[in-house]
Amino acid sequence: MNLSRSGICCGIAAPVIWLSLIGLAGAMRPEFSHSYQYISELGERGSITEIPMRYIGFGFAGFLYVCFAAALPATLRKGWRAALLAMLIGLDGVGRIGAGVYACDPGCNGLSSSQELHRLFAMAGFSAAILATVVCGIIFRRHPWLGMLSAYSISSGLLAATLLFLMTWEANPIQTPGLFEHLATGVLSTWTLVFAVYLLCASALSDE
Known part of the structure; x- marks a missing residue:
């Protein structure tokens, strides 16, 4: 397997690991509410889920995203x-x-x-992910095969942005900020997974 394809596989593994860690860490803490609490609380200092969530959920999965990104220019x-x-x-x-x-x-x-830096890094990551979906949908809309994902990519970005707005909107009558954050990261993670799988399939076909 060449380096480019290995990087694409990282793009498949990253969102799977991220979403799996959210589910696993949440199961380890029965008192945790996915509707009312933020994902970051699964990695809060002193919790029983701090180590796996911080170093696998955030750290290792983040590293895989970087590896995926590094493979895109060549792909x-x-x-x-x-x-x-x-x-x-x-x-x-x-x-x-x-x-x-x-x-x-x-x-x-x-x-x-630490709390402030965590918030800044998390928001930077969310913002970059949303921009990635929209940018992908716009600049590759005329691509011979990637253009098929254009509408899906843009819709994913706009939906995630809307969900994050609802999460932070103080006047929101539906006071479930955790739910909106979970849905937003689910939308963006699914996009990354679909995008990476699509690239892997296209790469396999081009080698035939």
Whole structure:
């Protein structure tokens, strides 16, 4: 398996590991509510799920996103377009890694520097992921085979952005911020998985 295809496989593994860790860590803490609590609370300092969530869920999965990003220029061969998409997906990975290095305070309500850095890295990762979906949908809309994902990519980005807005909107009558965050990361993770699988299939066909 060449390096490019290995990188694409990282793009398949990353969202699977991320979503699996959310489910596993949540199961380890029966008191945790996916509707009312943030994902970051699964990796909060002092919790029983801190180590797996910080170092596997955020750290290792983030590293896999970076590996996936590194494979895109050689896979897509589209100059600045592939470089831009790779940069955004790579920033998503770096944001995840940073959010794992800097754990949030218990309840994610503290004022420590670690809490603030965690928040900044997490928001940077989310923002980069949303931009990646929209950019992919726009700049590759005329691509001979990647264009088939254009509408799906843009819709995924807009939906995730809407969900994050609802999560942070203080006047939202539906006070379930955790649910909106879980749905947003689910939408973006699914997009990454679909995109990577699509690239892997296209790469396999091109080798035949």
